[in-house]
Amino acid sequence: MSGIFALGLLGCSSSGAAPHAAGARYAEIPSGAYAVTAQVRAKQGKEDDLRAVTLPLVEQVRNEPNNLVYFLHENREAPGHFIFYEIFATKADFEAHNATPHVKAWFAKLPELADGGVDVLRAELLGNQSTASK
Secondary structure (H helix, E strand, O other): OOOOOOOOOOOOOOOOOOOOOOOOOHHHOOOOOEEEEEEEEEOOOOHHHHHHHHOHHHHHHHOOOOEEEEEEEEOOOOOOEEEEEEEEOOHHHHHHHHOOHHHHHHHHHHHHHEOOOOEEEEEEOOOOOOHHHO
8 A cells, every 4th residue: 555654553752662651551452453554635625524524433433342542643744634543453343343333424424525535554463562461
């Protein structure tokens, strides 16, 4: 997928080492979890509209029983370019997420608001747990 890039999960320090922030529970994310990075771009003039229908997904998806991580980003240099970072324990959990009413409703609005479809990169999560925590 062109244009898809890696996103840091919970930040990093200036030394380049990722701190284990208070509240970050890496050990609770299973090895091999199903990670997804996706992006969608608004049609010109529809940036605010796409943002308005996309922002509610954050709370809705985080409340899904099998969602482990869900972040929505907007490209600072290209308003209306939204990037999602999601982690589910399994592929089946991700597919169940895509079948929820709120996600289906969001996809139904894209032909009017988005310039093209959603580019999705599916990945296996690696290196999220140190060998000491296993």
